[in-house]
Structure formats: C-alpha cells, structure tokens
Amino acid sequence: MGTTTFNSASRERLADALGHRQPDRIPIDFGGTMCTGIHASCVAELRDYYGLEKRPVKIHEPFQMLGLIEDDLIQAMGIDVTGVLGRKTKFGFAVDNWKPWRFNGQEVLVPEGFNVTVDARGDTLIYPQGDTSVAPSGRMPSGGFFFDCIVRQEHFDEEKLNPEDNMEEYGPVSQQDIDHFERAAGAAAATGLGVVASFGGTTFGNVGDVPGPALKHPRGIRDITEWYVSTTSRQDYVHKVFEWQCETAIRNLERIYPVVGSKVDVAYLCGTDFGTQTSAFCSVKTFNSLYFPYYKRVCDWIHANTHWKVMKHSCGAVAKFLPSFIDAGIDILNPVQCSATGMAPEDLKANYGQHLVFWGGGVDTQHTLPFGTPAEVREQVLRRCEVFAPGGGFVFNTIHNIQAQTPISNIVAMLDAVHEFNGVK
Secondary structure, eight states, X not given: OOOOOOOTHHHHXXXXXXXXXXXXXXXXXXXSSTTSOBBHHHHHHHHHHTTOXXXXXXXXXXXXXXXXXXXXXXXXXXXXXXXXXXXXXXXXXXXXSOEEEEETTEEEEEOXXXXXXXXXXXXXXXXXXXXXXXXXXXXXXXXXXXXXXXXXXXXXXXXXXXXXXXXXXXXXXXXXXXXXXXXXXXXXXXXXXEEEEOOOSOOSSOTTTTTOTXXXXXXXXXXXXXXXXXXXXXXXXXXXXXXXXHHHHHXXXXXXXXXXXXXXXXXXXXXXXXXXXXXXXXXXXXXXXXXXXXXXXXXXXXXXXXXXXXXXXOOSSOGGGHHHHHHHTOOEEESOOTTSTTOOHHHHHHHHTTTOEEEOOSSOTTTHHHHSOHHHHHXXXXXXXXXXXXXXXXXXXXXXXXXXXXXXXXXXXXXXXXXXXXXXX
C-alpha cells in the first residue's frame, strides 16, 4: 500500500455502512484483512485484465499466498477499504526486503525471511522466522497453492501440562511493532479509504495459530485435534491461556491506540471458526462459558476507549452463535458463509441486520465464483446485494479469500455486478 490519495467518499461510505445508515453505494473490500484477500495468481490476472504495469505480485501473506493489492489495482477495482496488517507474517518473519521467487510458473516477490526447501516428494517447506536450521512449520504440497501448518506436537506429560507453554507467542507489543502500526495507519488514512486494522494477539484458539507456525520449538498443546479435545476435557487449561491472551491484548491495545487513534475504523478481533458446513464445533453453552468472556472484555475495552467497530471472522453455520456474538460486543460478521446450514441471506438480514454488519457474503467462493458462469456470478452478486444492502450494514466481499484458479472472467463479472448495483459505470 502506497500513499496514493483516493476519493474520501470511500471512508464516508464505510462509516455509513458500519453505522447502519444507507451509504451512497455499497463499500467494497478486497485485501483489507487476511480473510478478505485474493490469491497472488488472481491478482496477477487482474492486473493484466485492467492493463496495469506488468510487475511481479508481492506475496504479503505467504500462509494463504495472498497477493498485495497495490494502489493502481485498488483504483481499477473500485475498492473502498484498505488494511493495516501486522509487521510479520504468520510464520514469524517480517514483510520487507522483497526478493524474487517462482511459484507454479508465476514470478512473484516474497519477503526476505521467506526461506523454503523442497523435499523428496516435491513439497515446498517453509520455516519459522525463516530459519532453515530448525524443523519446518508449513508445507505446500507439490502443485499446491498455499501452505498448511505442520503440527510439531511434542510429547507431554498430562500431569505436568503448563498453560504458559501455549502463551509463548502472546507477549507485550514491541516498540518496533508500535512504530509499524503508527506508520501503516497514517499511510492508510491518508488514502481516504476506510481502514481495517489487524493488531493481533486476540486469536483465542484460532486453529491456524494453535500449531505455533512462527515458533521454532513450540511447546504445550499444539496438535489441532488435541486442542479441540482440550476445549472439552481441559477447560481450566484453556481458560488460563485465554485469560493471559486477553489481559496481554488489552495492555497492548492501550499502547497501540494512542499512535493510531481515529485513523482506524475497524479492528479485526480474530478468525476462530465455530461452524462447519452443516453444524458447529461446539455448543452455544460452551461458547458462552469458554470464549464469550474474553471476546466481551476486548470488545468492551475497544468500545469504551475508541470509536472502532469490531470484526469477528467465523466460517460455517454460525447462526446460533450470533446472539452471543452481539452480546459480546461484536459489530461485524465475516465471511457470512451463506451456503452453510441456517445461513440464508434473507434470514440473516431480517434477524440480525439491525445489530451486525455483514462483511462478505457477496458471492460463494466454493461453487459459484470458481465453477459457475459469469452470468451465474452476476445473478448471485445482484441478489446478495438486494438482500444485504438496504439500510446499510453491508460491506461487499466474497465468502473468504478468492482462491487460485478462479476464472478471471468470473472475478470481473463479480466486480462488474456490484458496480452495476451501485450505479457505477
């Protein structure tokens, strides 16, 4: 993200949508967060489609291989939101000092700490903090398009489990990170776009973080299956981890807020998923006892001390959790997986639209966008806009990131459709 100045109406547009007021048109986000982005291969195709300068796409989020959406593409796509992201990647190395890398035939740029090896099967292995002298923490299968975490669960003695081992990555924010957030928020606000910030430290059990991909020697409960078992059988342990995270996060926000202040509009809380395609990972009772207290404490601090709105990401069938999300102080739901059980757009808007902003849900990324026709994409986008747009409370985005091999014709059809709905030629 550079320092190009866009139309300031974008930030006003987002503010209206967040305030449940009818904006002049639906605000659009692509690239503002790690779950509203676009795969690097598709970013390259979009640049070609819009006739932009040919240059390698920067992989700013290597876990999902998301491409940086730079100023010229923001302008071409008609995006209204930009993001303030962390200084480091999920694998623990800084997003700086770009270097070339070839990926499935595509020339891209990756951060200096992006150090990989290829094993005998042809899989690409990536290393925590870029240190190839330790065990890898991520694997991209041969011919794959993104990394999966490698579980490095060490043997543990049930009688000697120490919650501090699962707290290692949640510490006081460094001055270097505070300086980064100050610079990034200033640059983002100068664009005139709406600003969503991901400050980190509030994952509360996100399975993408449980394995500790940034840690060289993760300790504690790091196997995802074992972690889910622990949410039932070791709740005292999990509470201690969440309590530490929560207290640390609030202390960090107390230091971050003075340097970013009103430059930020939305704070991304976490990406812990509670829904599957058809059901849920836990009961509402478990959510309310194990997760709710910590969400509420963070949300209460944000609402008492800032004007920010709080975004919660959760895939799947989460309708039964929405009253609890609202009671916790969550303002925004993402990615709004309308294809999951009980997540019909009409029901979501009617039952929760007065309390929640729906950030996503604009088109299905499992079926329609990757496998439908442009006409089918257009039809679904227009219908979703008709349902979600009235009265504000809607930010257009796909249901999670746009994946590799999504036809460029369908991506363009999606963008053209939302612009058509907005009356933009």
